[in-house]
Amino acid sequence: MGEFDYDLFVIGGGSGGVRAARVAAGTGARVALAEDSRLGGTCVIRGCVPKKLMVFASSYPSHIEDANAYGWDASCTDFDWLKFRGKLHEELDRLEGVYGSLLNKSGVEVFDSRARLSGPHEVTLADGTVKSARHILIATGGRPVRPDMKNATMGLVSDDMFNLDALPKRLLIVGGGYIGCEFACIMAGLGVEVTMFLRGGQILNGFDEECRGLVAEMMREQGIDIHTGTSILEMERASEHKDHPILRGSDAASSGTGTDFTRSDHTGSGPIWVKCTTGHEGVYDHVMFATGRAPNTDDLGLEEVGVKTGRKGEILVDGYSQTNIPSVYAIGDVTDRVQLTPVAIREAMAFVQTVFQGHDCPVDHENIPSAVFTRPELGTVGMTEEEARDDRPIEVYATSFRPMRSSFAGQPTRTMLKLIVCKESQVVMGAQVVDENAGEMIQLIGIAVKNKLTKAQFDATCAVHPTVAEELVTMSQPVRVG
Structure with missing residues (x-):
């Protein structure tokens, strides 16, 4: 077997890690991969794929409305969330199986386990097994984070939106980035009453000013209530805030929603009362935080081995995705460079071409659509x-x-x-x-x-x-x- 158990050990089974493992194995390298959750990572299991399927589902009411204008006698009955959710998870299971099959056919040894660095050329699995590799690639991705505030755990994050027991009647989304805006449009399309709080003066910070202004205008046309310059000041279970007028029935009656805010039909934990910095108060079935993501670098053994990280915990790499430890590389969201799945895949390809195919192939982050x-x-x-x-x-x-x-x-x-x-x-x-x-x-x-x-x-x-x-x-x- 040589000096090391493997030529490459990949920590993380998302799109970037799987691509690197497969392509490296195709060069004849001995490759192993460890994933402690599900193969496919954020994109396939908790991000791009299920979200886009939800986009498709939410678009049908507007298509039906257009169809009537074009002469069709069309109608759209109530949306069956549980039917859709079941089909959604069947598809995610299928895609996870495809990833596993591709790794198996490529000859990659897969460990269903958490792995952490225990040396420049060593990883330790959850059961204590130590494996050695000439090169180690970290591709553990990122995760959504909640703000540092009291009762923030009452709120959902994007990962939770694919597992709801039922659609909420009223949803508050905190954050105006692309994740918050996408879910706002999805939920509004599915018939949910959506409110958004964002600290800034406009959605989609960093995008073209004129374009994001038009998107905001179109979102408001869909009934999405966007509150700019607004943050949550307090939040608690509505059942524990009995002096609020909504819970006495006055606001609920005047709103015309018919929603009974004294109980929850969705999670069993009850609706949430929210007060914001502008003085606005409301009760929502769910609060979703879309306030940022963090790299998954906790308990990876980085400090012990000496791998340098940045202010947000991201792994610092050079133009070839190499860390300050020559045998350790990192790609994808864990490096917090460009948080897009196709970018992680291209970083994986550049890594393999440089390390296993002998090409000088730095990562190209210019003009990414x-x-x-x-x-x-x-x-x-x-x-x-x-x-x-x-x-x-x-x-x-x-x-x-x-x-x-x-x-x-x-x-x-x-x-x-x-x-x-x-x-x-x-x-x-x-x-x-x-x-x-x-x-x-x-x-x-x-x-x-x-x-x-x-x-x-x-x-x-x-x-x-x-x-x-x-x-x-x-x-x-x-x-x-x-």
Whole structure:
């Protein structure tokens, strides 16, 4: 067996860890992987996949409404959450099985166990077994966190949303990032009364200002009650706050919801009374915290081995995903670089190419396309208008309109497309799309931005008519120059 038990030991069975293990094994390396939860990690089990399936489920009421405008006699009866949840978990079980099968076929030895570093070339499993490896890759991902406040454990986090016993009637979401906004749209689409608290003045901090403003406007059109500049001041079980007027029936009667806030039909633990910093008070069946994520580095043995971590606990790595301990590498959310599943997979591929295939392959984090699956979606690649303006003189090409499908149906939904162009070189530095198909569009636009195509090359491309995307190649005059 040589000096080590394995050439590579991977800690973490999410998308990045599984990809690294499989591809490394394909080079002839002896590979093992340890996962103490479920294969697939955040993306497959607690994130991208179940969330996108919930996005699909929540979109049908609006499709039915459109269908009637287009001449169909269509209706949408009550949503059966338990039926959907059962099918959802069947699909997640299937995908977990696929991951296990792929690892098995690749010859990767899998340990259903927690593993921690016990030396530069050693890991110790939960039962005390010690394994040695020439290289160790940490791919343990991240987790949602609750704020540091009294009774925060009463609130849910994103992981919990796929396991609800029933849909809440009233939901408070704390946080206006992409996770909070996506779940707000999902729940509103499923018929839940959604309120959002965010500390800042607008949702989706860090995204293009104009685009996030449009998304917020569209969310409000769906009935989502967004409170900016707002944080929770107090929260407790409503049953323990009997002097609140809602529990005496006055507010419940005036609201017209018909909700009985003196009991809970959902978790058995009762609704939650909340008071916020603006003085607003309310009672909600659930409070969901979408206030950030933290890297999973607790009890990994990093300090004992000397692996350096950052202020948030993230593992510090160089451009090749290597830590300060030469034999230890880390990829994915545990490094807190770019928290996206495809990025973790690309980091895994770059790691294998560098370490096991002899190629000099640093990780490339430039011009990564991404999408926020709100309704409508927001797609982005490259620089926002604000980022680009701070960097150099630019031209902004933008248009906003009601697309044909929405306009015919009498829906208020609007679309926006933006190209951020370097004034001197005419290279397209960034693109932003707000549209029901923004995720699909931005994937293809990302190819052009990644390859630094110019505005002239966009313009030289013939439009496909009638489509929303044709506007990307027909915007002839900049709306702003700065």
